[in-house]
Amino acid sequence: MITARQNDWIKLTVRLLSSSKARREEGLFAAEGVRLCMDALKSGAEIRLLLFTARGQEKYPEEIRQLRQKAFRAEEVDGALFEKICDTQSPQGILCLLTLCPDTIGAVQKGKRYLGLENVQDPSNVGTILRTAEALGMDGVFLSGDCCDVWSPKVVRGSMGAVFRLPFADCGNMTDAVRRWTQAGIPVFASSPGGEALVGETDFSGGGVMLIGNEGNGLRRETIEAASLSLKIPMNGRAESLNAAAAAAILMYEMCT
Protein backbone atom coordinates (compact mmCIF):
# COMPACT_ATOMS: atom_id res chain seq x y z
CA MET A 1 0.00 0.00 0.00
CA ILE A 2 1.24 3.47 -0.90
CA THR A 3 1.46 5.69 2.18
CA ALA A 4 4.09 8.28 1.18
CA ARG A 5 3.47 11.48 -0.71
CA GLN A 6 6.99 10.99 -2.17
CA ASN A 7 5.88 7.85 -4.02
CA ASP A 8 6.42 8.29 -7.78
CA TRP A 9 2.83 7.39 -8.69
CA ILE A 10 1.46 9.90 -6.17
CA LYS A 11 3.80 12.60 -7.43
CA LEU A 12 2.72 11.90 -11.02
CA THR A 13 -0.98 11.98 -10.06
CA VAL A 14 -0.60 15.30 -8.22
CA ARG A 15 1.17 16.81 -11.25
CA LEU A 16 -1.50 15.54 -13.67
CA LEU A 17 -4.30 16.90 -11.49
CA SER A 18 -2.77 20.37 -11.28
CA SER A 19 -0.81 21.09 -14.46
CA SER A 20 -1.85 21.09 -18.11
CA LYS A 21 1.84 21.17 -19.05
CA ALA A 22 2.37 17.91 -17.14
CA ARG A 23 -0.64 16.36 -18.91
CA ARG A 24 0.75 17.34 -22.32
CA GLU A 25 4.24 16.11 -21.48
CA GLU A 26 3.10 12.79 -20.04
CA GLY A 27 0.21 12.25 -22.47
CA LEU A 28 -1.93 11.32 -19.46
CA PHE A 29 -4.77 12.79 -17.44
CA ALA A 30 -6.61 11.87 -14.26
CA ALA A 31 -10.25 10.95 -13.72
CA GLU A 32 -11.52 10.71 -10.17
CA GLY A 33 -14.66 9.11 -8.79
CA VAL A 34 -16.48 5.88 -9.58
CA ARG A 35 -18.76 7.32 -12.23
CA LEU A 36 -16.05 9.00 -14.30
CA CYS A 37 -13.72 5.99 -14.03
CA MET A 38 -16.51 3.65 -15.21
CA ASP A 39 -17.28 6.09 -18.06
CA ALA A 40 -13.60 5.87 -19.04
CA LEU A 41 -13.68 2.08 -18.90
CA LYS A 42 -16.83 1.83 -21.03
CA SER A 43 -15.43 4.23 -23.61
CA GLY A 44 -12.36 2.03 -24.07
CA ALA A 45 -9.89 4.57 -22.66
CA GLU A 46 -6.44 3.17 -21.84
CA ILE A 47 -6.14 2.94 -18.05
CA ARG A 48 -2.49 3.33 -17.17
CA LEU A 49 -2.96 3.31 -13.43
CA LEU A 50 -5.78 2.65 -10.99
CA LEU A 51 -5.43 4.09 -7.49
CA PHE A 52 -7.94 2.96 -4.89
CA THR A 53 -8.42 3.09 -1.13
CA ALA A 54 -9.64 0.41 1.28
CA ARG A 55 -12.89 2.37 1.62
CA GLY A 56 -13.31 2.56 -2.15
CA GLN A 57 -12.71 -1.21 -2.34
CA GLU A 58 -15.37 -1.77 0.30
CA LYS A 59 -17.99 0.48 -1.32
CA TYR A 60 -17.34 -0.33 -4.99
CA PRO A 61 -15.88 -3.87 -5.12
CA GLU A 62 -17.39 -4.78 -8.50
CA GLU A 63 -16.32 -1.53 -10.18
CA ILE A 64 -12.78 -1.87 -8.84
CA ARG A 65 -12.65 -5.50 -10.02
CA GLN A 66 -13.60 -4.41 -13.54
CA LEU A 67 -11.15 -1.48 -13.53
CA ARG A 68 -8.30 -3.72 -12.27
CA GLN A 69 -8.89 -6.12 -15.15
CA LYS A 70 -8.23 -3.38 -17.70
CA ALA A 71 -5.67 -1.26 -15.85
CA PHE A 72 -1.95 -1.70 -16.65
CA ARG A 73 -1.30 -1.32 -12.95
CA ALA A 74 -3.31 -0.94 -9.76
CA GLU A 75 -2.15 0.36 -6.39
CA GLU A 76 -3.89 0.68 -3.07
CA VAL A 77 -3.37 4.07 -1.44
CA ASP A 78 -3.73 5.10 2.19
CA GLY A 79 -7.11 6.83 2.67
CA ALA A 80 -5.73 10.01 4.28
CA LEU A 81 -3.10 10.40 1.55
CA PHE A 82 -5.73 9.87 -1.15
CA GLU A 83 -7.93 12.60 0.33
CA LYS A 84 -4.97 14.96 0.36
CA ILE A 85 -4.11 14.55 -3.32
CA CYS A 86 -7.68 14.72 -4.70
CA ASP A 87 -9.19 18.08 -5.52
CA THR A 88 -12.74 17.10 -4.58
CA GLN A 89 -14.25 17.41 -1.11
CA SER A 90 -15.20 13.81 -0.32
CA PRO A 91 -13.38 11.59 -2.79
CA GLN A 92 -14.80 8.09 -3.34
CA GLY A 93 -11.43 6.37 -3.25
CA ILE A 94 -11.10 5.60 -6.99
CA LEU A 95 -8.86 7.44 -9.43
CA CYS A 96 -7.52 6.45 -12.85
CA LEU A 97 -4.68 7.83 -14.91
CA LEU A 98 -5.69 7.62 -18.57
CA THR A 99 -3.89 8.01 -21.88
CA LEU A 100 -5.08 11.17 -23.61
CA CYS A 101 -5.76 11.23 -27.33
CA PRO A 102 -4.87 14.61 -28.82
CA ASP A 103 -7.17 14.21 -31.83
CA THR A 104 -10.13 11.85 -32.10
CA ILE A 105 -11.91 13.78 -34.86
CA GLY A 106 -9.51 13.33 -37.74
CA ALA A 107 -10.80 14.88 -40.97
CA VAL A 108 -13.85 17.17 -40.80
CA GLN A 109 -16.73 15.59 -42.71
CA LYS A 110 -19.36 17.43 -44.73
CA GLY A 111 -22.85 17.23 -43.28
CA LYS A 112 -21.64 16.62 -39.72
CA ARG A 113 -22.08 19.12 -36.89
CA TYR A 114 -19.09 20.41 -34.95
CA LEU A 115 -18.50 22.97 -32.26
CA GLY A 116 -15.44 25.24 -32.31
CA LEU A 117 -14.32 26.95 -29.09
CA GLU A 118 -11.97 29.91 -29.39
CA ASN A 119 -10.20 31.04 -26.23
CA VAL A 120 -12.93 29.80 -23.87
CA GLN A 121 -11.21 30.03 -20.49
CA ASP A 122 -13.52 28.94 -17.72
CA PRO A 123 -13.31 25.19 -16.97
CA SER A 124 -16.92 25.09 -15.70
CA ASN A 125 -18.11 26.65 -18.95
CA VAL A 126 -16.10 24.22 -21.07
CA GLY A 127 -17.33 21.25 -19.01
CA THR A 128 -20.97 22.33 -19.35
CA ILE A 129 -20.55 23.03 -23.08
CA LEU A 130 -19.14 19.54 -23.68
CA ARG A 131 -21.96 17.93 -21.69
CA THR A 132 -24.50 19.92 -23.76
CA ALA A 133 -22.74 19.09 -27.05
CA GLU A 134 -22.95 15.40 -26.29
CA ALA A 135 -26.58 15.52 -25.12
CA LEU A 136 -27.75 17.40 -28.21
CA GLY A 137 -25.84 15.09 -30.55
CA MET A 138 -22.94 17.17 -31.93
CA ASP A 139 -20.32 15.13 -33.82
CA GLY A 140 -17.20 16.66 -32.32
CA VAL A 141 -15.59 19.67 -30.65
CA PHE A 142 -12.56 21.66 -31.82
CA LEU A 143 -10.69 23.73 -29.25
CA SER A 144 -8.27 26.50 -30.14
CA GLY A 145 -4.81 26.27 -28.57
CA ASP A 146 -5.68 29.09 -26.15
CA CYS A 147 -8.75 27.45 -24.60
CA CYS A 148 -8.46 26.08 -21.08
CA ASP A 149 -7.22 22.49 -21.00
CA VAL A 150 -10.01 20.03 -21.71
CA TRP A 151 -8.26 17.38 -19.59
CA SER A 152 -8.24 19.45 -16.40
CA PRO A 153 -10.12 17.81 -13.51
CA LYS A 154 -12.81 20.53 -13.49
CA VAL A 155 -13.61 20.11 -17.18
CA VAL A 156 -13.58 16.30 -17.01
CA ARG A 157 -15.95 16.40 -14.01
CA GLY A 158 -18.21 19.17 -15.39
CA SER A 159 -18.58 17.33 -18.69
CA MET A 160 -20.18 14.39 -16.83
CA GLY A 161 -17.96 12.05 -18.82
CA ALA A 162 -18.62 13.61 -22.24
CA VAL A 163 -14.81 13.93 -22.63
CA PHE A 164 -14.71 10.13 -22.89
CA ARG A 165 -17.31 9.88 -25.62
CA LEU A 166 -17.28 13.05 -27.74
CA PRO A 167 -14.60 13.31 -30.44
CA PHE A 168 -12.17 16.23 -29.82
CA ALA A 169 -9.30 17.99 -31.46
CA ASP A 170 -6.98 20.87 -30.69
CA CYS A 171 -7.17 22.98 -33.85
CA GLY A 172 -4.40 25.47 -32.94
CA ASN A 173 -5.17 28.98 -34.19
CA MET A 174 -8.94 29.17 -34.75
CA THR A 175 -8.80 31.79 -37.53
CA ASP A 176 -6.49 29.55 -39.58
CA ALA A 177 -8.67 26.51 -38.92
CA VAL A 178 -11.79 28.41 -40.04
CA ARG A 179 -10.04 29.37 -43.31
CA ARG A 180 -9.14 25.71 -43.93
CA TRP A 181 -12.72 24.59 -43.26
CA THR A 182 -14.41 27.19 -45.46
CA GLN A 183 -11.93 26.48 -48.27
CA ALA A 184 -12.90 22.82 -48.01
CA GLY A 185 -16.57 23.78 -48.41
CA ILE A 186 -17.55 23.31 -44.73
CA PRO A 187 -19.99 26.01 -43.53
CA VAL A 188 -18.67 27.88 -40.49
CA PHE A 189 -21.02 29.90 -38.28
CA ALA A 190 -19.66 32.60 -35.99
CA SER A 191 -21.84 33.54 -33.02
CA SER A 192 -21.59 37.21 -32.14
CA PRO A 193 -23.92 39.83 -30.59
CA GLY A 194 -23.46 41.82 -33.83
CA GLY A 195 -24.22 38.85 -36.10
CA GLU A 196 -25.79 39.44 -39.51
CA ALA A 197 -28.38 36.62 -39.33
CA LEU A 198 -30.68 35.32 -36.58
CA VAL A 199 -29.79 31.83 -35.41
CA GLY A 200 -33.46 30.78 -35.64
CA GLU A 201 -33.63 31.71 -39.32
CA THR A 202 -30.44 29.96 -40.39
CA ASP A 203 -30.36 26.73 -42.41
CA PHE A 204 -28.16 24.16 -40.67
CA SER A 205 -29.17 21.21 -42.84
CA GLY A 206 -25.68 21.05 -44.38
CA GLY A 207 -24.01 20.73 -40.97
CA GLY A 208 -20.84 22.70 -40.33
CA VAL A 209 -18.90 24.24 -37.47
CA MET A 210 -20.51 26.52 -34.85
CA LEU A 211 -18.00 28.88 -33.25
CA ILE A 212 -18.17 30.15 -29.65
CA GLY A 213 -15.75 32.77 -28.35
CA ASN A 214 -14.14 33.95 -25.15
CA GLU A 215 -16.36 34.73 -22.12
CA GLY A 216 -15.44 38.41 -22.01
CA ASN A 217 -14.51 39.32 -25.57
CA GLY A 218 -16.34 36.83 -27.78
CA LEU A 219 -14.76 35.60 -31.01
CA ARG A 220 -11.78 37.42 -32.54
CA ARG A 221 -12.71 39.80 -35.36
CA GLU A 222 -10.52 37.89 -37.86
CA THR A 223 -12.26 34.66 -36.92
CA ILE A 224 -15.72 36.18 -37.47
CA GLU A 225 -14.56 37.57 -40.82
CA ALA A 226 -13.16 34.20 -41.91
CA ALA A 227 -16.47 32.41 -41.15
CA SER A 228 -19.21 31.77 -43.72
CA LEU A 229 -21.88 33.62 -41.71
CA SER A 230 -22.16 35.46 -38.39
CA LEU A 231 -25.18 34.66 -36.23
CA LYS A 232 -26.87 36.27 -33.29
CA ILE A 233 -29.35 35.14 -30.67
CA PRO A 234 -32.26 37.58 -30.44
CA MET A 235 -32.10 39.36 -27.07
CA ASN A 236 -35.08 41.26 -25.83
CA GLY A 237 -33.75 42.12 -22.42
CA ARG A 238 -31.32 44.70 -21.15
CA ALA A 239 -28.44 42.33 -20.42
CA GLU A 240 -25.35 42.82 -22.50
CA SER A 241 -24.78 39.20 -23.38
CA LEU A 242 -25.36 35.61 -22.43
CA ASN A 243 -22.98 33.40 -20.51
CA ALA A 244 -20.87 31.37 -22.98
CA ALA A 245 -22.40 28.05 -21.89
CA ALA A 246 -25.97 29.38 -22.17
CA ALA A 247 -25.30 30.84 -25.63
CA ALA A 248 -23.64 27.59 -26.73
CA ALA A 249 -26.69 25.60 -25.57
CA ILE A 250 -29.07 27.71 -27.65
CA LEU A 251 -26.82 27.67 -30.74
CA MET A 252 -26.24 23.91 -30.65
CA TYR A 253 -29.94 23.30 -30.02
CA GLU A 254 -30.81 25.27 -33.16
CA MET A 255 -28.14 23.40 -35.11
CA CYS A 256 -29.31 19.96 -33.96
CA THR A 257 -33.11 20.27 -34.19
Place this chain on the structure above:
Amino acid sequence: MITARQNDWIKLTVRLLSSSKARREEGLFAAEGVRLCMDALKSGAEIRLLLFTARGQEKYPEEIRQLRQKAFRAEEVDGALFEKICDTQSPQGILCLLTLCPDTIGAVQKGKRYLGLENVQDPSNVGTILRTAEALGMDGVFLSGDCCDVWSPKVVRGSMGAVFRLPFADCGNMTDAVRRWTQAGIPVFASSPGGEALVGETDFSGGGVMLIGNEGNGLRRETIEAASLSLKIPMNGRAESLNAAAAAAILMYEMCT
Protein backbone atom coordinates in the same frame (compact mmCIF):
# COMPACT_ATOMS: atom_id res chain seq x y z
CA MET B 1 -11.86 54.76 9.03
CA ILE B 2 -12.97 51.29 10.14
CA THR B 3 -10.00 49.10 10.98
CA ALA B 4 -11.48 46.55 13.40
CA ARG B 5 -13.19 43.32 12.49
CA GLN B 6 -15.33 43.82 15.59
CA ASN B 7 -16.94 46.94 14.14
CA ASP B 8 -20.72 46.48 13.93
CA TRP B 9 -20.93 47.33 10.21
CA ILE B 10 -18.17 44.85 9.41
CA LYS B 11 -19.82 42.14 11.50
CA LEU B 12 -23.14 42.80 9.74
CA THR B 13 -21.48 42.66 6.29
CA VAL B 14 -19.74 39.37 7.06
CA ARG B 15 -23.04 37.86 8.23
CA LEU B 16 -24.89 39.08 5.12
CA LEU B 17 -22.18 37.69 2.82
CA SER B 18 -22.26 34.26 4.41
CA SER B 19 -25.76 33.53 5.70
CA SER B 20 -29.12 33.47 3.95
CA LYS B 21 -30.78 33.43 7.39
CA ALA B 22 -29.04 36.71 8.22
CA ARG B 23 -30.18 38.21 4.91
CA ARG B 24 -33.78 37.22 5.61
CA GLU B 25 -33.68 38.48 9.19
CA GLU B 26 -32.07 41.82 8.34
CA GLY B 27 -33.87 42.30 4.98
CA LEU B 28 -30.50 43.22 3.48
CA PHE B 29 -27.95 41.73 1.10
CA ALA B 30 -24.46 42.67 -0.06
CA ALA B 31 -23.21 43.56 -3.54
CA GLU B 32 -19.50 43.84 -4.07
CA GLY B 33 -17.53 45.40 -6.90
CA VAL B 34 -17.96 48.59 -8.88
CA ARG B 35 -20.10 47.11 -11.62
CA LEU B 36 -22.66 45.44 -9.35
CA CYS B 37 -22.86 48.48 -7.06
CA MET B 38 -23.49 50.77 -10.04
CA ASP B 39 -26.10 48.30 -11.35
CA ALA B 40 -27.79 48.55 -7.96
CA LEU B 41 -27.67 52.35 -8.05
CA LYS B 42 -29.12 52.53 -11.58
CA SER B 43 -31.92 50.13 -10.69
CA GLY B 44 -32.98 52.35 -7.79
CA ALA B 45 -32.09 49.85 -5.06
CA GLU B 46 -31.98 51.30 -1.54
CA ILE B 47 -28.32 51.57 -0.49
CA ARG B 48 -28.21 51.23 3.26
CA LEU B 49 -24.44 51.28 3.56
CA LEU B 50 -21.48 51.93 1.28
CA LEU B 51 -18.12 50.52 2.33
CA PHE B 52 -15.06 51.64 0.36
CA THR B 53 -11.28 51.54 0.65
CA ALA B 54 -8.68 54.22 -0.12
CA ARG B 55 -7.70 52.24 -3.21
CA GLY B 56 -11.33 52.01 -4.36
CA GLN B 57 -11.65 55.78 -3.86
CA GLU B 58 -8.53 56.33 -5.97
CA LYS B 59 -9.60 54.05 -8.82
CA TYR B 60 -13.34 54.82 -8.92
CA PRO B 61 -13.77 58.37 -7.54
CA GLU B 62 -16.78 59.24 -9.71
CA GLU B 63 -18.63 55.99 -8.95
CA ILE B 64 -18.01 56.39 -5.22
CA ARG B 65 -19.20 59.99 -5.38
CA GLN B 66 -22.48 58.87 -6.99
CA LEU B 67 -22.93 55.98 -4.55
CA ARG B 68 -22.27 58.27 -1.54
CA GLN B 69 -25.00 60.63 -2.73
CA LYS B 70 -27.61 57.87 -2.56
CA ALA B 71 -26.29 55.80 0.36
CA PHE B 72 -27.82 56.29 3.82
CA ARG B 73 -24.32 55.95 5.23
CA ALA B 74 -20.78 55.57 3.88
CA GLU B 75 -17.71 54.32 5.70
CA GLU B 76 -14.10 54.00 4.65
CA VAL B 77 -12.59 50.62 5.54
CA ASP B 78 -8.96 49.63 5.92
CA GLY B 79 -7.78 47.86 2.72
CA ALA B 80 -6.48 44.71 4.42
CA LEU B 81 -9.66 44.32 6.48
CA PHE B 82 -11.80 44.81 3.34
CA GLU B 83 -9.90 42.06 1.52
CA LYS B 84 -10.45 39.74 4.46
CA ILE B 85 -14.23 40.13 4.58
CA CYS B 86 -14.85 39.89 0.81
CA ASP B 87 -15.33 36.50 -0.79
CA THR B 88 -13.71 37.45 -4.11
CA GLN B 89 -10.02 37.15 -4.88
CA SER B 90 -9.08 40.76 -5.71
CA PRO B 91 -11.89 42.98 -4.44
CA GLN B 92 -12.16 46.45 -5.98
CA GLY B 93 -12.76 48.20 -2.68
CA ILE B 94 -16.48 48.95 -3.10
CA LEU B 95 -19.31 47.12 -1.35
CA CYS B 96 -22.93 48.09 -0.75
CA LEU B 97 -25.52 46.73 1.63
CA LEU B 98 -28.91 46.89 -0.09
CA THR B 99 -32.50 46.48 1.02
CA LEU B 100 -33.94 43.29 -0.45
CA CYS B 101 -37.45 43.20 -1.86
CA PRO B 102 -39.06 39.81 -1.22
CA ASP B 103 -41.54 40.16 -4.10
CA THR B 104 -41.24 42.47 -7.08
CA ILE B 105 -43.57 40.49 -9.36
CA GLY B 106 -46.88 40.92 -7.57
CA ALA B 107 -49.76 39.31 -9.48
CA VAL B 108 -48.97 36.98 -12.41
CA GLN B 109 -50.27 38.52 -15.64
CA LYS B 110 -51.69 36.61 -18.59
CA GLY B 111 -49.57 36.79 -21.73
CA LYS B 112 -46.33 37.45 -19.81
CA ARG B 113 -43.46 35.00 -19.65
CA TYR B 114 -42.15 33.77 -16.32
CA LEU B 115 -39.62 31.24 -15.15
CA GLY B 116 -40.26 29.00 -12.13
CA LEU B 117 -37.30 27.36 -10.38
CA GLU B 118 -38.05 24.42 -8.10
CA ASN B 119 -35.31 23.35 -5.70
CA VAL B 120 -32.45 24.58 -7.92
CA GLN B 121 -29.49 24.41 -5.55
CA ASP B 122 -26.31 25.52 -7.28
CA PRO B 123 -25.67 29.28 -6.96
CA SER B 124 -23.70 29.35 -10.24
CA ASN B 125 -26.63 27.73 -12.04
CA VAL B 126 -29.13 30.16 -10.53
CA GLY B 127 -26.90 33.16 -11.37
CA THR B 128 -26.50 32.02 -14.98
CA ILE B 129 -30.22 31.28 -15.31
CA LEU B 130 -31.12 34.79 -14.09
CA ARG B 131 -28.63 36.38 -16.49
CA THR B 132 -30.12 34.34 -19.36
CA ALA B 133 -33.70 35.16 -18.31
CA GLU B 134 -32.94 38.85 -18.42
CA ALA B 135 -31.06 38.70 -21.73
CA LEU B 136 -33.83 36.75 -23.48
CA GLY B 137 -36.52 39.05 -22.09
CA MET B 138 -38.43 37.00 -19.51
CA ASP B 139 -40.82 39.05 -17.36
CA GLY B 140 -39.99 37.58 -13.97
CA VAL B 141 -38.65 34.61 -12.02
CA PHE B 142 -40.38 32.63 -9.28
CA LEU B 143 -38.23 30.62 -6.89
CA SER B 144 -39.57 27.87 -4.67
CA GLY B 145 -38.72 28.16 -0.99
CA ASP B 146 -36.16 25.34 -1.28
CA CYS B 147 -34.03 26.98 -4.00
CA CYS B 148 -30.65 28.39 -3.02
CA ASP B 149 -30.87 31.99 -1.84
CA VAL B 150 -31.02 34.41 -4.77
CA TRP B 151 -29.32 37.11 -2.65
CA SER B 152 -26.18 35.07 -1.97
CA PRO B 153 -22.98 36.73 -3.26
CA LYS B 154 -22.40 33.97 -5.86
CA VAL B 155 -25.87 34.34 -7.38
CA VAL B 156 -25.73 38.16 -7.37
CA ARG B 157 -22.33 38.07 -9.10
CA GLY B 158 -23.19 35.27 -11.56
CA SER B 159 -26.38 37.06 -12.57
CA MET B 160 -24.27 39.99 -13.82
CA GLY B 161 -26.67 42.34 -12.08
CA ALA B 162 -29.87 40.73 -13.38
CA VAL B 163 -31.00 40.46 -9.73
CA PHE B 164 -31.32 44.26 -9.74
CA ARG B 165 -33.48 44.44 -12.84
CA LEU B 166 -35.52 41.25 -13.16
CA PRO B 167 -38.70 40.98 -11.10
CA PHE B 168 -38.55 38.11 -8.56
CA ALA B 169 -40.72 36.36 -6.05
CA ASP B 170 -40.40 33.51 -3.59
CA CYS B 171 -43.45 31.34 -4.38
CA GLY B 172 -43.10 28.90 -1.47
CA ASN B 173 -44.14 25.37 -2.40
CA MET B 174 -43.92 25.12 -6.20
CA THR B 175 -46.64 22.48 -6.59
CA ASP B 176 -49.13 24.71 -4.78
CA ALA B 177 -48.06 27.74 -6.82
CA VAL B 178 -48.54 25.79 -10.07
CA ARG B 179 -52.07 24.82 -9.00
CA ARG B 180 -52.91 28.48 -8.30
CA TRP B 181 -51.54 29.57 -11.68
CA THR B 182 -53.32 26.93 -13.76
CA GLN B 183 -56.59 27.62 -11.90
CA ALA B 184 -56.16 31.28 -12.87
CA GLY B 185 -55.79 30.25 -16.52
CA ILE B 186 -52.02 30.77 -16.75
CA PRO B 187 -50.32 28.05 -18.85
CA VAL B 188 -47.59 26.24 -16.91
CA PHE B 189 -44.93 24.22 -18.75
CA ALA B 190 -42.93 21.55 -16.90
CA SER B 191 -39.58 20.64 -18.44
CA SER B 192 -38.74 16.97 -17.97
CA PRO B 193 -36.74 14.35 -19.90
CA GLY B 194 -39.97 12.33 -20.07
CA GLY B 195 -42.06 15.26 -21.31
CA GLU B 196 -45.09 14.61 -23.54
CA ALA B 197 -44.40 17.39 -26.07
CA LEU B 198 -41.27 18.70 -27.78
CA VAL B 199 -40.34 22.22 -26.72
CA GLY B 200 -39.83 23.21 -30.38
CA GLU B 201 -43.39 22.24 -31.29
CA THR B 202 -45.09 24.02 -28.40
CA ASP B 203 -47.11 27.22 -28.76
CA PHE B 204 -45.87 29.83 -26.30
CA SER B 205 -47.81 32.76 -27.78
CA GLY B 206 -50.02 32.93 -24.68
CA GLY B 207 -47.04 33.30 -22.33
CA GLY B 208 -47.04 31.38 -19.07
CA VAL B 209 -44.61 29.92 -16.58
CA MET B 210 -41.70 27.64 -17.60
CA LEU B 211 -40.62 25.33 -14.79
CA ILE B 212 -37.06 24.10 -14.22
CA GLY B 213 -36.25 21.55 -11.55
CA ASN B 214 -33.42 20.41 -9.31
CA GLU B 215 -30.02 19.63 -10.86
CA GLY B 216 -30.05 15.97 -9.92
CA ASN B 217 -33.70 15.03 -9.69
CA GLY B 218 -35.53 17.48 -11.95
CA LEU B 219 -39.03 18.68 -11.07
CA ARG B 220 -41.10 16.88 -8.44
CA ARG B 221 -43.65 14.48 -9.89
CA GLU B 222 -46.57 16.36 -8.26
CA THR B 223 -45.34 19.59 -9.82
CA ILE B 224 -45.16 18.01 -13.30
CA GLU B 225 -48.66 16.59 -12.82
CA ALA B 226 -50.04 19.97 -11.73
CA ALA B 227 -48.63 21.72 -14.83
CA SER B 228 -50.61 22.30 -18.05
CA LEU B 229 -48.09 20.44 -20.23
CA SER B 230 -44.77 18.64 -19.81
CA LEU B 231 -42.04 19.42 -22.34
CA LYS B 232 -38.80 17.82 -23.38
CA ILE B 233 -35.74 18.96 -25.28
CA PRO B 234 -34.91 16.48 -28.05
CA MET B 235 -31.61 14.77 -27.20
CA ASN B 236 -29.77 12.85 -29.85
CA GLY B 237 -26.69 12.08 -27.84
CA ARG B 238 -25.86 9.54 -25.18
CA ALA B 239 -25.77 11.96 -22.25
CA GLU B 240 -28.42 11.45 -19.63
CA SER B 241 -29.44 15.06 -19.30
CA LEU B 242 -28.46 18.67 -19.72
CA ASN B 243 -27.08 20.92 -17.02
CA ALA B 244 -29.97 22.94 -15.49
CA ALA B 245 -28.63 26.27 -16.80
CA ALA B 246 -28.16 24.88 -20.34
CA ALA B 247 -31.66 23.39 -20.36
CA ALA B 248 -33.12 26.64 -19.01
CA ALA B 249 -31.38 28.62 -21.78
CA ILE B 250 -32.92 26.44 -24.51
CA LEU B 251 -36.40 26.47 -22.92
CA MET B 252 -36.47 30.24 -22.38
CA TYR B 253 -35.10 30.82 -25.90
CA GLU B 254 -37.99 28.81 -27.36
CA MET B 255 -40.45 30.67 -25.16
CA CYS B 256 -39.12 34.12 -26.13
CA THR B 257 -38.55 33.78 -29.88
